[in-house]
């Protein structure tokens with residue numbers, strides 16, 4: 395099942411998010427601001443003697459909480475009127491319900507769906523077991539990938555539609571650090587298809603340099619490939 399539909403330029407009658415004319419978040423004034431200044435890669439590599447699934451579970455849960463928190467700082471500005479669709483760069487994300495039915499929804503609705511789903515998954519003892527010796531389900535990796543993919547959408551929307559407000563709150567350093575840490579993490583474990591994250595590559599390259607090896611490992615499972623991602627309209 396493909397969860398992403400990339401489509402459409404700005405609607406002629408739609409309100410333009412301010413960042414659309416110019417990517418303010420790429421300006422040096424902002425990209426140089428980070429809360430930490432050391433190699434993020436060291437934070438994400440699997441520590442020796444730690445089980446891979448345990449590591450993925452704990453990091454994914456932490457990213458879910460931090461991204462939820464970051465979004466909450468600007469959530470009052472993300473309304474059905476300001477953000478009629480879940481946009482990021484030239485992409486509109488549509489929500490697909492559990493039966494695979496495509497739903498058009500506003501950005502705050504989409505984020506609410508994402509956060510509710512993530513909350514449900516990370517607190518499910520059968521999927522994210524916390525008790526010692528309890529096994530992870532076979533579906534664990536694909537669920538982690540799903541969560542990371544949705545969290546990426548939220549981060550991309552924060553930059554695309556709410557960077558100005560983030561700057562007004564003086565939280566751009568936190569956002570940049572969170573974003574860079576997240577991107578380095580998902581790259582390290584091939585958790586999100588690069589076709590999905592490419593819309594933000596310009597920022598990722600600045601914030602995550604030096605970039606890790608670009609090619610995903612050939613052994614990476616195909617999982618949820620997204621052919622429609624190729625339909626993205628780029629205006630660059």
Ligand SMILES: [Zn+2]
Nearest residue numbers: 472477501555
């Ligand atoms: Zn919004």
